[in-house]
Amino acid sequence: MATKLLNNIFCNGRKLTNVRYFARNIRKDPFKKTLDVLAIDMPSFSNKKKDFVYPEHSDIVIIGGSHIGSAIAHALKARTGEGLSVVVIEKDFTFKKAQNNVVLGTLSQHFSLPENVHLSKYSIDFLRGVRETLNEDCDLQYTPTGSLVLAGEKYADKLEENIVMLNELGVRNQVLTKTEINRRFPWINTQDIKLGCMAIEGEGTFNSWSLLKALVQKSKELGTTYVNAEVVGFDVEKQKDVLMEGVTPGTFRRINKVIYRTEDNEEYALKFAVCVLAAGSNSGHLAKLAGIGTGKDILQIPLPVEKREYNxxxxxxxxxxxxxxxxxxxxxxxxxxxxxxxxNNLLCGNLPLMKDDTKNMSEQEYLEKLIKPSLINRFPSCENAEINKFTKESHDCNTYDNSGILGPHPYHNNLFLATGFGRLGCQHAPGIGKAITELIIDSQYMTIDLTRFGFDRFLMNEALVEFNVY
Structure with a gap:
């Protein structure tokens, strides 16, 4: 049912508007191209119910149409209307990964980085008004469960610092001693716990799939064009008159087109003014297609985003x-x-590691060596419980410091990055959409200062670690 509904959302779109087209494409069969032109000029000539003209020019192209990509598209079109043409390129219109990731629909404010706290607060306000902002039929099924962060002796001081920061940022929370945790949650073993913390409001679970469908639908209503295709490369043009620190004079090359391949194995070149890379775990690979991590000077530094999977x-x-x-x-x-x-079941898992030390483990080893010892230690009643694999999740992991990467690339200043947020990507998507829109339209952050999430920290070797994600 969900797949059928999604096909209706993506495949039965209205006639494209606000997107300019050139007649030229690449690697397309001349005979088929002629037929396509005739089909456009003479609708009765075509057997298709509705012809789709693949865009070859757009003001802004977004690579990746999941939560972050669609949130960016929505924020851009909500602010600019017909003033900017926006194209989203997404290779999987079923969004299988997003549907399988059950922990995407969680909302928490327990972070040590103020940026993550501000993004969470923004999302809370956004989700409260989602029916007015996106679609009155959007049912997020929000459940206010709360989120409990536990700290032993090693992290107790850090948790206390976080609690002070949360109070300063207006996040109402409760500090729980070992005794109070035992009283409220007697099923938790607190023998090696010193403190716990819970926010009083704004934390729980929601239907992330409903949010994604609403973002896509509203973005299309506002004029965004969604293209079912895979990005396979970039075109660049030399700009010898551009001088950039750290780049040999006369060698600067600016990306100006993205090459994408459709389901029919046709390739097109889409010219753009700005490109946003929000392709999740595929972002690191796509960045290489733009020379990031394979070039010289600044381009020697890769985009450190890889796929991490766990059960x-x-x-x-x-x-x-x-x-x-x-x-x-x-x-x-x-x-x-x-x-x-x-x-009547509980779900559990382990956070993806920056260094994938578990890739050589079998699923049984992973369960026996990583999951069960921690689970039984914290929840002793689970010792004899039946534990089954529920699903396999995948996330875009920033292997440098496990925090999100946001903002323009220092070399390709018309390539904006919005990736590496991992399991926080869905939760933070509304705020990320707002932030990227501000960078493109206002040339600076206006709502939340997310400068520290920028690519420059890799050049400066300044890690930005979120300590509340153990």
């Missing part, structure tokens, strides 16, 4: 013991646990 497990029959008010629990080991909606 989500179902702890059967235990939700009745933890109760309806079960919060999402973040353990000191990186283990997380949450209730599966109104079902």
């Amino acid at each position: 989500v497990y179902s702890v059967e029959g235990k939700a009745s013991e933890t109760g309806l008010c079960t919060p999402m629990v973040m353990d000191t080991t990186g283990l997380w646990l949450m209730r599966n909606g109104m079902e």
